[in-house]
Amino acid sequence: MIVEGNLFYWLTLVLKIMLIIILFELFRIYLDSYKKIKIGYTIGLLLFSSILLFFSIVxxxxxxxxxxxxLNENFPSYTNNMFVETLIQLIAMGILYKITKDE
Structure with missing residues (x-):
C-alpha cells in the first residue's frame, strides 16, 4: 500500500534520484581522474563523492x-525538512558537478 497524501515524499524522491545521478557521475569523473594522475587530492574527492552517494542511496x-x-503523525514535518535538505544538497552537488565538468 503506497501512501498518497504527502507531496513532499514524492518531490523528495525525485530530488534524491537526481542527486544520486549527479553523485554517481561525479564519482565516475573522479575515478577517471584518479586513474590518470593518482594523487591524494583525487582520493579525497573519491571518498567525498562515495560517502555522499552512499548517504543518498540509504x-x-x-x-x-x-x-x-x-508512519506516525509526527513524521511528516521531518519529511518536509528532508525535502529542503535534499534540495540544498542537489543544488550544491549540481554546482560541484558543473565546476568539475568544466575543468
Whole structure:
C-alpha cells in the first residue's frame, strides 16, 4: 500500500534520484581522474563523492519505505525538512558537478 497524501515524499524522491545521478557521475569523473594522475587530492574527492552517494542511496530507500509503510503523525514535518535538505544538497552537488565538468 503506497501512501498518497504527502507531496513532499514524492518531490523528495525525485530530488534524491537526481542527486544520486549527479553523485554517481561525479564519482565516475573522479575515478577517471584518479586513474590518470593518482594523487591524494583525487582520493579525497573519491571518498567525498562515495560517502555522499552512499548517504543518498540509504536516504532514498528510507523515503521510499516511508511511502510504503505509513508512519506516525509526527513524521511528516521531518519529511518536509528532508525535502529542503535534499534540495540544498542537489543544488550544491549540481554546482560541484558543473565546476568539475568544466575543468
Amino acid at each position: 536516504s532514498f530507500i528510507f523515503v521510499l519505505s516511508s511511502l510504503i509503510i505509513p
